[in-house]
Amino acid sequence: MVLDVLVQSRRDKRAAKRLLRKLLKRQCRAPRVMVTDKLPSYGAAKREVMPGVEHRQHKA
16 A cells, blocks of 8 residues: 655755654554665665665655
């Protein structure tokens, strides 16, 4: 299930953390797997916000 598709104007760690928190609040529970593009900011944010979630990176 796809949680959200978003094009961000800023794609740094701070913006990625804000996006992940927003998605988690809407879903009420953490996903089993998170798939993102290969931007390092998503991995850095995921390590802080959802450390137990598997992270797969895929070039679209």
